[in-house]
Amino acid sequence: MIKDYFKLSLKTLAHRKLRSWLTMIGIFIGIAAVVALVSLGEGLRSAINAQFGFLGTDVLAVMASGGLGIPGIGTVNPLTDNELDAIKEIPGVKGAAGRIQESVKLVFNKKATFSYAISIPDGDDRKVIEHVFNMNAQKGRLLKDGDKKVVFLGSMFFEEGNAFGKAVVPGSKVEIQGREFKVIGIMEKKGNARIDSAVFMNEDDLRNLVDRPKGEYDVIGVRFDENADVNKIKEDIEKNLRKIRDVKEGEEDFSVQTPAQILARVNDVLRGVQIFVYIIAAISILVGGIGIMNTMYTAVVERTKDVGIMKAIGAKNSSIFLLFFVESGLLGSAGGIMGSIFGFLTATGLAFVGRLALGTSMISAHITFQLIIGSILFAFIVGSFFGTLPAVRASKLNPVDAIRKIK
Amino acid sequence: MKFKKIIELVNVWKTYQVGAVEVNALRGINFSVKKGEFVAIQGPSGSGKSTAMHLIGCLDLPTKGKVYLEGKDISCMSESLLAQIRGKKVGFVFQQFNLIQNLTALENVALPMIFQGVNEKERIKKARNLLELVELGDRVNHYPNQLSGGEQQRVAIARALANDPDIILADEPTGNLDSKAGKEIIDILFTLHKKEKKTIVMVTHDNRLAKYAHRIVHIKDGKVIRGE
Numbered sequence: 001m002i003k004d005y006f007k008l009s010l011k012t013l014a015h016r017k018l019r020s021w022l023t024m025i026g027i028f029i030g031i032a033a034v035v036a037l038v039s040l041g042e043g044l045r046s047a048i049n050a051q052f053g054f055l056g057t058d059v060l061a062v063m064a065s066g067g068l069g070i071p072g073i074g075t076v077n078p079l080t081d082n083e084l085d086a087i088k089e090i091p092g093v094k095g096a097a098g099r100i101q102e103s104v105k106l107v108f109n110k111k112a113t114f115s116y117a118i119s120i121p122d123g124d125d126r127k128v129i130e131h132v133f134n135m136n137a138q139k140g141r142l143l144k145d146g147d148k149k150v151v152f153l154g155s156m157f158f159e160e161g162n163a164f165g166k167a168v169v170p171g172s173k174v175e176i177q178g179r180e181f182k183v184i185g186i187m188e189k190k191g192n193a194r195i196d197s198a199v200f201m202n203e204d205d206l207r208n209l210v211d212r213p214k215g216e217y218d219v220i221g222v223r224f225d226e227n228a229d230v231n232k233i234k235e236d237i238e239k240n241l242r243k244i245r246d247v248k249e250g251e252e253d254f255s256v257q258t259p260a261q262i263l264a265r266v267n268d269v270l271r272g273v274q275i276f277v278y279i280i281a282a283i284s285i286l287v288g289g290i291g292i293m294n295t296m297y298t299a300v301v302e303r304t305k306d307v308g309i310m311k312a313i314g315a316k317n318s319s320i321f322l323l324f325f326v327e328s329g330l331l332g333s334a335g336g337i338m339g340s341i342f343g344f345l346t347a348t349g350l351a352f353v354g355r356l357a358l359g360t361s362m363i364s365a366h367i368t369f370q371l372i373i374g375s376i377l378f379a380f381i382v383g384s385f386f387g388t389l390p391a392v393r394a395s396k397l398n399p400v401d402a403i404r405k406i407k
Numbered sequence: 408m409k410f411k412k413i414i415e416l417v418n419v420w421k422t423y424q425v426g427a428v429e430v431n432a433l434r435g436i437n438f439s440v441k442k443g444e445f446v447a448i449q450g451p452s453g454s455g456k457s458t459a460m461h462l463i464g465c466l467d468l469p470t471k472g473k474v475y476l477e478g479k480d481i482s483c484m485s486e487s488l489l490a491q492i493r494g495k496k497v498g499f500v501f502q503q504f505n506l507i508q509n510l511t512a513l514e515n516v517a518l519p520m521i522f523q524g525v526n527e528k529e530r531i532k533k534a535r536n537l538l539e540l541v542e543l544g545d546r547v548n549h550y551p552n553q554l555s556g557g558e559q560q561r562v563a564i565a566r567a568l569a570n571d572p573d574i575i576l577a578d579e580p581t582g583n584l585d586s587k588a589g590k591e592i593i594d595i596l597f598t599l600h601k602k603e604k605k606t607i608v609m610v611t612h613d614n615r616l617a618k619y620a621h622r623i624v625h626i627k628d629g630k631v632i633r634g635e
């Protein structure tokens with residue numbers, strides 16, 4: 001039944017003058033803006049989240065060297081137990097754990113690849129590292145104290161089509177730096193390439209393997225009280241370490257990084273931009289809705305005679321209402337569909353230009369089916385909402401007067 | 408049974424308010440049509456013929472007096488019930504054809520069936536048959552502006568027949584047509600009356616057409632003056 005009304009409205013729309021199509025430009029712009037900016041924002045957000053998002057908001061990292069973000073490389077002056085103990089004493093710090101990170105060669109299925117090995121300490125410090133990486137096993141189990149010659153691998157090794165051409169599973173034997181290790185577990189996927197391709201092993205194993213002395217670290221992971229002031233903790237750590245390492249402010253050979261906070265700030269900015277866009281979009285959709293209302297009122301006047309005729313041949317008030325209501329909704333969704341397409345093209349285009357200009361693969365448009373369907377549905381609702389009053393007016397027309405109208 | 412009253416107007420008044428002035432389009436008209444009759448209504452312009460037709464077709468309600476459709480008072484019926492009755496029992500044919508310009512001949516004929524909830528397949532089949540009946544089987548996909556006046560009026564008749572109404576109301580159906588096209592329309596209506604036993608009420612100025620009818624009712628100043 002309602003299907004017939006949609007068809008009838010579509011026929012009427014097909015015969016509409018260009019003028020009436022122009023009135024939905026507001027809906028068009030609103031939906032295009034929403035689709036373009038939401039998808040770009042989401043693309044950026046998910047790219048950033050993949051980089052840092054696996055980290056909790058209550059952790060930070062202290063790195064030896066100038067903090068180029070590549071720990072372990074070019075480490076001149078590694079961190080030591082002195083720094084580690086000092087950090088543990090800082091108020092607000094719940095725990096700290098040192099680790100070394102080394103590039104290692106892995107062989108499996110007669111194929112070799114290079115990857116990062118990350119050490120995990122024994123005892124309470126193990127908990128800290130597990131928390132920092134938010135470590136969970138999707139297969140097998142986590143490492144534990146006393147494990148020897150075993151490794152816990154990032155999720156990439158578990159995937160078919162990895163560098164070995166064969167999935168590594170718990171129980172597999174992998175050769176690392178010429179020595180054999182047994183795989184004990186596979187970590188959940190984090191979406192961060194470095195972590196997903198990391199090799200975790202107990203500290204003693206890794207020190208033996210790469211010949212690093214006890215008591216020196218590349219990175220110290222810190223877990224702090226969620227309610228603590230991060231900046232204060234960061235300052236305290238910096239102050240302490242400057243003293244221990246005897247460096248002046250501004251000449252530090254270490255860095256304190258709080259990626260989760262950077263992420264939070266980026267997210268805040270993105271959210272701000274998105275709210276701004278939503279407001280602009282809401283205004284233009286409102287204008288568009290009023291445009292639709294206007295053209296529907298015009299349509300009611302123009303088609304008064306048609307309404308009279310339809311009533312004469314048996315249309316109820318409710319049928320007439322439905323006809324105009326649906327037509328107005330379709331007008332809105334036409335704006336929504338075109339807006340979505342335009343928004344889609346704009347987002348993909350901007351992302352492409354952005355990638356070229358900034359030379360980063362981080363910028364991409366993240367367009368979801370839900371976003372598109374939601375936008376079109378919303379445009380339909382806006383259209384029919386603003387068409388309600390005109391449709392009521394049409395339905396209340398007196399048939400005799402309507403028919404008498406000379407067109 | 409054959410001459411049962413299908414429609415009856417009893418002392419009906421219709422008053423229009425035009426600004427401060429009241430216009431009495433009908434002044435206590437008494438008039439009835441029996442099932443299977445072919446009635447012609449004649450009268451000068453402005454005498455209230457169209458107004459009477461609208462009341463007969465349940466398109467409007469009287470200001471005073473009663474209108475009975477098959478013995479039932481229509482004035483206390485709801486808007487949606489009236490629309491339903493109108494769609495099912497009455498078929499209107501107007502002087503200006505009154506087709507929907509955006510719809511093809513076929514869609515125009517099928518339209519009344521949409522309002523009765525007939526499914527699409529059945530609608531199209533029926534509409535085609537009706538267009539063939541009025542000899543427009545080769546014009547189904549034409550839009551009204553691609554049809555001559557006579558053809559448009561034939562489409563309108565096909566549309567009036569869509570829901571198998573008991574009664575067909577034709578208000579000056581030949582008024583906008585030349586005499587040849589007008590004759591064709593009358594022939595169709597007469598055939599419908601003869602073969603399909605439709606009740607037909609037709610307003611016409613043309614005395615040659617009026618003589619097809621069983622009965623001619625003359626209206627003047629909103630009252631029946633002859634032929635009641």
Ligand SMILES: Nc1ncnc2c1ncn2[C@@H]1O[C@H](COP(=O)(O)OP(=O)(O)O)[C@@H](O)[C@H]1O
Pocket residue numbers: 401423424425430431432450451452453454455456457458459
């Ligand atoms: N909607 C209306 N408002 C005001 N006056 C009307 C209206 N409809 C009809 N009339 C008046 O009622 C009278 C009868 O009109 P009508 O029934 O159309 O006459 P006819 O069809 O016999 O020419 C005329 O005087 C006309 O001006």
Ligand SMILES: [Mg+2]
Pocket residue numbers: 456457458578
């Ligand atoms: Mg008239």
